Amino acid sequence: MSDQVAPPRPSSYRAADSLVRQIEARIAAGDLVDGAPLPPERDLIETYGVSRTVVREAVAALASRGLVESRPRYRPVVRRPGYDAALAAADGVVGHLLAQSGGVKNLYDTRIFLEASLVRQAARQARKDDIEALKRALDANEAAIPDSAAFYRTDVAFHAVLYDIPKNPVFPALHKAFTAWLAPHWVKMPRSPERNRVNFHRHSDIYNAIRDRDPDAAEAALNAHLNAAWEYVRGTFEAI
Amino acid sequence: MSDQVAPPRPSSYRAADSLVRQIEARIAAGDLVDGAPLPPERDLIETYGVSRTVVREAVAALASRGLVESRPRYRPVVRRPGYDAALAAADGVVGHLLAQSGGVKNLYDTRIFLEASLVRQAARQARKDDIEALKRALDANEAAIPDSAAFYRTDVAFHAVLYDIPKNPVFPALHKAFTAWLAPHWVKMPRSPERNRVNFHRHSDIYNAIRDRDPDAAEAALNAHLNAAWEYVRGTFEAI
DNA sequence: ACCCTGTTTTGGTCAGACCAAACAAAAGCT
DNA sequence: AGCTTTTGTTTGGTCTGACCAAAACAGGGT
Secondary structure: OOOOOOOOOOOOOOHHHHHHHHHHHHHHHOOOOOOOEOOOHHHHHHHHOOOHHHHHHHHHHHHHOOOEEOOOOOOOEEOOOOHHHHHHHHHHHHHHHHHOOOHHHHHHHHHHHHHHHHHHHHHHHOOHHHHHHHHHHHHHHHHOOOOHHHHHHHHHHHHHHHHHOOOOOHHHHHHHHHHHHHHHHHOOOOOOHHHHHHHHHHHHHHHHHHHOOOHHHHHHHHHHHHHHHHHHHHHHHOOO | OOOOOOOOOOOOOOHHHHHHHHHHHHHHOOOOOOOOEOOOHHHHHHHHOOOHHHHHHHHHHHHHOOOEEOOOOOOOEEOOOOHHHHHHHHHHHHHHHHHOOOHHHHHHHHHHHHHHHHHHHHHHHOOHHHHHHHHHHHHHHHHOOOOHHHHHHHHHHHHHHHHHOOOOOHHHHHHHHHHHHHHHHHOOOOOOHHHHHHHHHHHHHHHHHHHOOOHHHHHHHHHHHHHHHHHHHHHHHOOO
């Protein structure tokens, strides 16, 4: 009865890799649905005829790929991967990159570059409801000027609308990733209602340019906005 | 919900996590140099006073983060993370995304968007030596017209120059990632000297526009180029 | 020097065990 | 009944110790 169910031992490749592929297939096939817990490790042992070591390694690999979400003592939860999961997988490495010299600047420059292109695109192709959504985000931003915490949230939300306009799910995922990665430096930036008001006006400039279908003005406004913000953030890690 | 890209650490007291952090620190501190093999598992057991299980889990986690490179039966090799490692970490998930409906299109659209912005930027800010490098790549591309395999390589190399112009290491990493992810579909695209010649002329258009400092023309040429290419690629996975 | 061979390392896998947190059901209280 | 408490079970996390096979190493013969 202690006979092995797994017959072939390829011996050149890891058993865990094989298990990973099998579970991946089950997720892709819908056998393991999103949100449902993964079968217990001991069940997987029987099902696939491997040792617990292999199962655990496979689950860990799945988790690192974002296909399952495993909290310390809970059953791992299956996650059909989304575009944000892809970026989340890069999270660990990005942490190191940010710690390296110039890491924050490189990433932030990339964001500015991307976002400048987004507003340019928006000025040319945004639909009416996109512009309305942008307006709503702008209004919410204005209303939050007195409250710096709320202002930060509405600030992020305003920019998020920009990433939604192309209707490509990659962009919102990028926005989430950028804000998550840069937030640690961001929150250290001094904030005040006065600064909030200035930032709101920058947002307003961007909105107006998009509404007026002026790509160059939109791009210029956004660059001015984010470059100014950079100056404020830079002070928080002069040591690097 | 504040669904973060980085899974918030839920007061996890996993021994492996602690080990991961310690080894990370040693890599960051230069104690473990890039390219050197990681200490044997049994040494780590003694050094950190944990079981082999924990050590192996930690090494696996490190590997998934791209901090070490572990082939099946070799000593893991330390890798100081670069920007491409970050994208490589996302590789696993991206594979699933590409398999999903519209996945390839979403990613390719993102690439077109990015690259269009790059050429626009290049037309405005490329330095003389950038333009010379582009010219060299273009010439190599022309010379390779008769040889489809060589043409593909020089094609990629030409686009790579575009990503180098901003002098931001994030972009070349993105280029590597994009080509790696899209290559499987790309190689299935029918190729011929005639098609190569057409593509070369598109490249030539892009180069000329950049040299002439005409952002709009550069962007238009690139969009025409990549959108045309999409039409050829699309046929390779109509099933999706 | 070079190639072959036997020994030692070292990663990969397995088995069985224990603990503590999470979960679920039964028991107790209001 | 409805809710809280207790208890038993499940399940992930860790440890120990062992074995195998491939890689790295050390000699030995040519």
